[in-house]
Every structure is written in C-alpha cells, then in structure tokens.
Amino acid sequence: MEADDDGLTMNIAMTIPTTTAATITLAEAMEFAWYEADLLDHAVYEEWLALWTDDARYIVPIEPGVTDFENAVNYAYDDHEMRKKRVERLLSGQSVSASPVARTVRSLSRFRMLKTSETACELRCAQIITEFRRGRERTYTGDVVFELVRAESGLKIRRKIVWLINSTEALGGIGYIL
Amino acid sequence: MTSLAELTSNPDDLIRKDRVRTPLYTDPAIFDAEMTKIFHNTWVWVAHVSEIPNNGDFKMAQVGLEPVIVVRDRKGQVHVHLNRCRHRGATLCEVRKGKTSSLVCPYHGWGYSLDGKLRGVPYENGYDETTLDRSELSLKSLRVEDYNGLIFATFRDDIEPLADFLGPAKKWIDLFMKQGGGYPVKTLGEHKFRFPGNWKIQLENTTDAYHFPLVHKSFLTAVDKETEQQLDMLNNGGFVEDLGNGHSVMVMIPELIDLDDNLEAPIPEKFAELAKELATEGYSDTEVRRIVRAVGGSGFNVNLFPNLACSMAFFRVLQPVSVNETEIRHIAIGMDGGPAAANRARIRLHEFFQGPMGFGSPDDAEVWDRVQHGAQGGDDMWIMLNRGFPKEESLPDGRHRSDVSAETGMRAAYDQWKRMMTV
Numbered sequence: 001m002e003a004d005d006d007g008l009t010m011n012i013a014m015t016i017p018t019t020t021a022a023t024i025t026l027a028e029a030m031e032f033a034w035y036e037a038d039l040l041d042h043a044v045y046e047e048w049l050a051l052w053t054d055d056a057r058y059i060v061p062i063e064p065g066v067t068d069f070e071n072a073v074n075y076a077y078d079d080h081e082m083r084k085k086r087v088e089r090l091l092s093g094q095s096v097s098a099s100p101v102a103r104t105v106r107s108l109s110r111f112r113m114l115k116t117s118e119t120a121c122e123l124r125c126a127q128i129i130t131e132f133r134r135g136r137e138r139t140y141t142g143d144v145v146f147e148l149v150r151a152e153s154g155l156k157i158r159r160k161i162v163w164l165i166n167s168t169e170a171l172g173g174i175g176y177i178l
Numbered sequence: 179m180t181s182l183a184e185l186t187s188n189p190d191d192l193i194r195k196d197r198v199r200t201p202l203y204t205d206p207a208i209f210d211a212e213m214t215k216i217f218h219n220t221w222v223w224v225a226h227v228s229e230i231p232n233n234g235d236f237k238m239a240q241v242g243l244e245p246v247i248v249v250r251d252r253k254g255q256v257h258v259h260l261n262r263c264r265h266r267g268a269t270l271c272e273v274r275k276g277k278t279s280s281l282v283c284p285y286h287g288w289g290y291s292l293d294g295k296l297r298g299v300p301y302e303n304g305y306d307e308t309t310l311d312r313s314e315l316s317l318k319s320l321r322v323e324d325y326n327g328l329i330f331a332t333f334r335d336d337i338e339p340l341a342d343f344l345g346p347a348k349k350w351i352d353l354f355m356k357q358g359g360g361y362p363v364k365t366l367g368e369h370k371f372r373f374p375g376n377w378k379i380q381l382e383n384t385t386d387a388y389h390f391p392l393v394h395k396s397f398l399t400a401v402d403k404e405t406e407q408q409l410d411m412l413n414n415g416g417f418v419e420d421l422g423n424g425h426s427v428m429v430m431i432p433e434l435i436d437l438d439d440n441l442e443a444p445i446p447e448k449f450a451e452l453a454k455e456l457a458t459e460g461y462s463d464t465e466v467r468r469i470v471r472a473v474g475g476s477g478f479n480v481n482l483f484p485n486l487a488c489s490m491a492f493f494r495v496l497q498p499v500s501v502n503e504t505e506i507r508h509i510a511i512g513m514d515g516g517p518a519a520a521n522r523a524r525i526r527l528h529e530f531f532q533g534p535m536g537f538g539s540p541d542d543a544e545v546w547d548r549v550q551h552g553a554q555g556g557d558d559m560w561i562m563l564n565r566g567f568p569k570e571e572s573l574p575d576g577r578h579r580s581d582v583s584a585e586t587g588m589r590a591a592y593d594q595w596k597r598m599m600t601v
C-alpha cells in the first residue's frame with residue numbers, strides 16, 4: 001500500500017474503472033465511524049491502529065476554529081508512532097491513571113456528510129462519551145470530524161478531529177482515547 | 179480547638195520543619211485563611227508579557243479566588259484590575275483573552291478606560307455630585323511589577339518590591355529564559371486541567387523528583403533511550419536549593435542549567451532531523467546548536483511561591499479553587515520570531531507529557547487525587563516532608579540545599595506558608 005494519499009488515490013483510480021467506483025455514502029461512513037467507536041470502547045486497539053492511513057493524524061485541538069493544527073498546542077496531535085505509544089500506555093499497566101483504563105461508552109449521532117467522492121469523504125457527527133473509573137463518572141461532549149479515504153480493504157481514517165465543546169476549560173485527566 | 183485557631187496558638191501541632199498535619203489539605207477554614215493571608219498579601223503571578231504584547235490586549239486571571247483583568251493600556255502600561263464593576267459588582271469581562279479599547283459593564287453600561295478610570299455612566303442625570311464622584315469609582319487596581327517577562331500583581335502597596343521578593347530566584351529565572359534560544363520567550367498555548375485535591379499537593383509536586391521514575395514510568399517507556407537516561411534524575415547529580423521566601427529550585431539535569439554552555443556537545447539523536455531542517459533554512463551552525471539545545475528546555479524547575487513554577491520547558495500555574503479542588507495550567511513556551519520548526523518541536527514535546535491527554539499529567543493528577551482521598555482519614559496524622567532533612571547543607575544566608583530527591587523545596591514552601599499564616 002502506498003504511504004501517501006495521492007498514491008492511494010491513484011491506485012484506486014487505476015484499479016477500479018470510474019464507471020463502477022461508487023461515491024462513499026452516508027450509511028457506509030456512519031457504519032465505519034460506529035465501528036471505530038466500538039473498537040475503542042471495547043479496547044480492541046490492534047484493530048483500531050490498523051484503521052488509519054500511514055500518514056493519518058488523530059487530533060484533539062484546544063482552540064476552537066484553529067486550522068493549522070501542526071503549529072498549535074493541542075491535547076493530542078498523534079501520528080502513527082504516537083497512536084501506537086498511546087495504545088501501549090493503555091495496555092502496559094505502568095500508568096497509574098490507566099490502571100485500570102476507564103470504562104467508556106460513546107454515542108455517535110447527528111451524522112452529516114460534509115463532502116464526498118468515490119475516493120474520500122468528510123463526515124461530521126456528535127459524540128457524547130461517558131467514562132467511569134474509581135467510582136467517578138464524567139462526560140465529554142464534542143463534534144468529531146472524520147476524513148475517510150477508500151482503500152482496497154475498505155474505508156480508512158486520514159484524519160480524525162475531536163472538537164470538545166469545553167476544550168478551553170479545565171478538563172479532568174483523560175486516560176483513554178477520545 | 180479548630181485547626182485554624184491552633185495555627186496561631188500552637189502552630190507546632192500543625193506544622194513543623196519536616197512535616198505538616200492533614201488539616202492543611204482538608205480544612206476549609208484553613209483554605210479560606212490562605213486566600214487572604216497568603217494570596218492577598220504577596221506577589222502572585224498573573225501573566226507572561228507575551229500574552230498581552232500589544233496595547234489593548236487583555237487576559238483574565240485570578241489572584242487567589244479574586245477575578246482580575248490583566249490589560250495593557252493605550253500607552254503600553256500593564257494594569258491589573260479587579261474584574262468587578264464599581265456599580266453593582268458584575269464582572270466586566272468573561273472573555274479569556276482578547277483586545278479591547280475600553281471595559282464596559284454589560285449590566286448598566288458603566289464604561290472604564292483601560293487604565294481603570296470610570297469614563298461613561300449612562301443616564302447620568304439620575305445622579306448628582308453627591309452620589310457619583312467618578313474619581314472615587316475607578317476600578318480597584320492592584321500593584322503590578324514584572325521581572326524578565328513575568329508579570330506579578332499584589333493587593334499590598336507596602337510589601338517589598340518584586341525583585342526583592344524573588345531574590346536568589348532571579349538568577350534561575352534568567353537561566354530559564356535562555357530557552358528562547360536567542361529569541362524572546364513567547365507563550366504558545368496552554369493545557370488546563372483540574373484535580374480533586376488541595377493546591378499545596380501540586381505546590382509540592384513541582385519540587386518532587388522522588389516521584390518521577392515511578393509515576394512517570396509509562397512516559398519514560400515511551401521516550402527514546404537518550405531522553406530516558408537524561409531523565410534518570412535521581413542518579414544524575416541534581417540538587418534542590420531553598421531560594422528564600424518559599425521559592426526553590428530543583429536541578430534534575432545539571433548539564434542543562436545554562437543553555438548557552440556546551441554548545442559544542444553532540445546534538446541528541448531525537449533532534450538530528452530538526453538540526454538538519456534548520457541548517458537547510460540557512461541558520462549557522464552556532465545558531466542551530468543554540469536553538470536545538472533550547473528546544474529541549476532547561477534541566478530544572480524554579481518554584482515561585484505561591485502559584486508559579488518555571489518548570490523545565492513550560493510555566494506551571496496553580497489556581498486554588500476550593501480546599502479540595504485545584505486547577506493547573508501548563509503554558510507552552512517557545513521562541514518569539516524563532517524558526518517555526520523549532521516551535522513545532524517544542525509544542526510536540528509539550529503535548530507528549532503535559533495536559534489532560536499527555537503521557538505525564540494524568541498520572542500526576544491521579545496520585546494527587548489519591549493524596550486528597552487518603553487525607554480524608556487520619557486527621558491527627560502527619561504528611562512527611564523529611565526526606566533529605568538530616569543531610570541538608572546550610573548555606574551562609576540561612577538557606578538550605580540537598581540532593582535532588584530531598585524534600586527541601588517543599589520545606590522551603592511550608593516555611594513561607596507558616597510565616598504568612600501565623601501572623
């Protein structure tokens with residue numbers, strides 16, 4: 001598989017005749033987003049790590065409206081290496097705030113396809129995630145924007161941005177993946 | 179007898195040189211007294227100069243629990259006003275930061291210039307000179323002084339100048355600011371989080387090297403080998419020094435005290451790519467070395483009593499909320515006008531450890547939370563701060579110094595706490 005998106009797009013363009021390449025539908029993208037949510041809530045991290053393109057970013061920004069994430073301070077700005085480290089941290093038992101990892105249930109709804117084509121789409125939805133750990137329940141609410149691309153194996157994430165509605169407020173320690 | 183009464187009548191029952199009793203974390207009356215006896219009576223950090231660079235720039239802050247506005251007026255002078263209209267007490271500002279030409283109360287429209295003077299009162303004919311004397315109704319302004327970019331405010335006009343209050347800490351602040359790498363230091367953004375615990379638990383932590391290898395094991399596992407060795411701080415010859423007035427410095431990586439030194443040292447592997455990028459952008463070899471060394475931050479924490487630490491590569495700001503709730507801000511800093519690639523590298527390092535989703539802060543928050551939880555039991559028991567006490571070296575001016583894992587910095591902070599709380 002090609003490392004960069006352009007390569008990916010070209011591959012698809014070459015192997016799939018344009019007449020049969022279908023636009024990514026809302027139903028298809030929703031199903032994928034729910035699948036990702038389910039993997040995180042049920043700690044199926046290896047499978048989760050495989051959902052991303054090689055150059056993908058997982059971003060939890062702080063300042064509303066920021067577009068240049070790379071030059072901004074975020075809560076998370078993870079490439080593949082950092083996502084892997086995050087997963088290792090959750091599984092290692094070395095982190096006192098992640099031993100045990102908080103139990104989470106996330107609910108994704110209010111989906112809207114912002115852009116779509118045969119090869120890529122941008123999906124926005126609401127996410128409400130409830131965590132429970134050490135007798136304490138907390139909720140984090142936000143918008144999630146997925147940039148998905150069609151790969152040979154199905155959809156993959158090129159970018160996932162979690163826009164918490166209270167991102168500029170003081171949060172509690174979040175010892176799991178939003 | 180209540181703990182608070184005990185504090186004045188028999189302080190040794192609550193606080194000694196090497197230990198403090200549990201009510202210091204749990205007693206709401208002690209917390210209330212701290213907000214006046216300490217936060218209302220000393221210099222409190224409110225801003226870095228780069229947060230309000232231009233005339234009209236402002237930010238919200240707090241001095242203890244009291245809301246203030248830090249603002250640069252039309253002539254460039256910095257003021258710190260109580261965020262409270264002189265009419266009926268509403269806040270004038272609920273925007274974290276921004277730019278403005280005046281401060282107008284949303285309730286009845288009283289308007290103030292940025293220097294705090296009352297300018298506009300709508301429907302003024304409802305008052306006469308006996309009921310509205312504008313000169314008496316300026317915003318309540320605090321005394322403001324700054325040192326090397328750090329802006330402090332105090333409610334007290336009669337305490338020592340800031341420079342005297344900081345004393346020996348000034349040298350360390352100057353060293354810390356060298357991580358501008360030849361550029362002025364600038365704030366880049368911040369992480370804020372809360373933990374359910376007393377503010378002094380965090381105050382102690384910035385001078386606690388002892389917890390690092392255990393609490394931050396998952397972070398140490400995630401970094402490269404070279405960084406891991408550098409952060410093996412209990413074995414690197416570091417030290418803690420009492421700097422007077424509750425301040426202290428904890429040196430964890432002695433070779434990173436002065437970032438202008440050792441520029442000829444090999445560039446760490448993790449910064450090799452950055453160094454190459456900077457060279458390609460046309461920076462000279464010396465500039466590259468200075469910038470790259472600065473990107474990694476300083477090898478020490480300067481703890482300034484009561485609410486700021488210049489902590490390796492960021493500012494740690496402590497905001498008490500209640501006896502068992504504290505807000506922490508980790509402000510990222512970088513090079514004002516420096517290469518974007520260097521600031522990006524600093525930001526990524528900041529995100530790695532700090533904040534609610536960092537690989538370090540959540541573990542800190544968890545153990546602090548546990549201290550507060552544990553302290554709900556054993557009201558008569560002591561919190562021990564005696565690590566390194568017997569072997570402590572006394573400096574000629576009465577200050578103390580010990581090895582890096584000693585609780586010398588905490589003892590320095592509690593000395594000041596006791597001086598201020600027992601008057």
